[in-house]
Amino acid sequence: MQIKDVLLAPGNGAFFYDDQAAIRSGAIQDGFIYAGEPITPGFDFIRLPASSLSIGLVLADDRVVWGDMMGVQYSGAGGRDSLFEPNQVFDLTSRIVAPRLLNVDASHFRDSCTKVFELVEHKRLPLSIEYGVSQALLRAAAHLHGSTMTEVICAEFDLPLPTSKIPIYCQSGDAREINVDKMILKGVDVLPHGLINSRQKFGVGGQTFMEFVKWVAMRTHEIGRQGYHPVLHFDVYGWIGQEIGLQPQSIADFICKVADTVPGFTLNIESPADFGSTQAQIDNYAQVVSILNDRDSSARIVVDERCNTLEDIRLFAEARAAHLVQIKTPDVGSLADTARAVLLCKENRVGAYVGGSCTETDLSAKASVHISIATQADMMLAKPGMGVDEAFSIVGNEQNRLLAMLNRRAQAENVG
Numbered sequence: 001m002q003i004k005d006v007l008l009a010p011g012n013g014a015f016f017y018d019d020q021a022a023i024r025s026g027a028i029q030d031g032f033i034y035a036g037e038p039i040t041p042g043f044d045f046i047r048l049p050a051s052s053l054s055i056g057l058v059l060a061d062d063r064v065v066w067g068d069m070m071g072v073q074y075s076g077a078g079g080r081d082s083l084f085e086p087n088q089v090f091d092l093t094s095r096i097v098a099p100r101l102l103n104v105d106a107s108h109f110r111d112s113c114t115k116v117f118e119l120v121e122h123k124r125l126p127l128s129i130e131y132g133v134s135q136a137l138l139r140a141a142a143h144l145h146g147s148t149m150t151e152v153i154c155a156e157f158d159l160p161l162p163t164s165k166i167p168i169y170c171q172s173g174d175a176r177e178i179n180v181d182k183m184i185l186k187g188v189d190v191l192p193h194g195l196i197n198s199r200q201k202f203g204v205g206g207q208t209f210m211e212f213v214k215w216v217a218m219r220t221h222e223i224g225r226q227g228y229h230p231v232l233h234f235d236v237y238g239w240i241g242q243e244i245g246l247q248p249q250s251i252a253d254f255i256c257k258v259a260d261t262v263p264g265f266t267l268n269i270e271s272p273a274d275f276g277s278t279q280a281q282i283d284n285y286a287q288v289v290s291i292l293n294d295r296d297s298s299a300r301i302v303v304d305e306r307c308n309t310l311e312d313i314r315l316f317a318e319a320r321a322a323h324l325v326q327i328k329t330p331d332v333g334s335l336a337d338t339a340r341a342v343l344l345c346k347e348n349r350v351g352a353y354v355g356g357s358c359t360e361t362d363l364s365a366k367a368s369v370h371i372s373i374a375t376q377a378d379m380m381l382a383k384p385g386m387g388v389d390e391a392f393s394i395v396g397n398e399q400n401r402l403l404a405m406l407n408r409r410a411q412a413e414n415v416g
Contacts, residue, residue, distance in 0.1 A: 002106040002144060005058035006098040008090055013050025013070045013359035014384030019043040020077040023197055040076040042083030050359035051086050055093060057101065057136045063143055067135025068364045069128045072330050072357035078305030079278060080331055081127050093129055096120055109141040110156050113336045130333035135367040138335055149367060150402055153339055153374035161406055166372050167379040168396055169233055173386030180216055182388040184224045190231040190379055192216055202239040209236065210258055217262040233268035241273025248287035255292065259299040268324060270302035281306040285321040300324055310337040317348040324351035324378065329368050342375035351378040360384035362394055369398040
């Protein structure tokens, strides 16, 4: 077999794991930490340094290909897997996953994922394991075929080789103003996220949030290059529902009001409310989407919480319960499922955004680029970390290098 050994190495994520329930309940920031007691199970503190676990597959020619396992920033929230626990993941990977890896044909990516990620006692493995191991398997298949990861995905999903760039979306973290300026100066396609995750940042009746939206739009005109016109994308972490109420009509009215303050811009509103369950989220989001469509609004609803796995994404897409689905890669699990999720959204004429988390690593970010390009997603997240510069360069440069390689190969085939 092509895989002859499995290596495991502890690592760091690029940001921190945060207890979203504690922050929503009013935890106060003290410098970079949050003061107070955690609420979500598994958290010893409200903010914890993100950890990861790398898996290396030693191939028959002694080449080692790697993938990284980790959780997302708000682990344990919105129906997600619990906080990433490296020792538990190490044990499961050593006992269950490693023996399976030694018995697959690593040149077939999708088939390898299916075999390695078989249920254990009728349950899926932690999705962080699926995510990291699938990265390594995708790199193994690319190495064995002498191709890029993108070409592996295109071949196995019967997709044409891509020639187009995918819009890149950056998130600001708490350094909102400075990072917005960085994004504008670098000509980012979609910005700025804004991290509107507390009542203080949202404001009474959403006034603080609306002022920030207007400032971002104004700033693009003040310091952006001529003709620069990004999509404005804000993650409000359910605060419209928290502050305005959970009636779809009220939520839609508020979103239209925000959109009217930035005429001419496409406005993405991510996670406007949390209705407590996947089905409630689908039912209510579908109503908000319908109202916005009937009004011909420039605002679009982006779903994140309660839409985690491939099956969740299928339900939202088929119900048209979002204009744009964040395919949050560590929550989806296998990269094969991320590819399926993008294609599923396209089939249902719903936007596909290959996202993820600031807690990821350079390796997981680069693998996500290949899935995004191969499936021609509508946009992808600049990751990892909360700094604009590093994430934008990692994702953007990987995209540009990849397209340069694919274009060269296409030219060579045409000459031949």
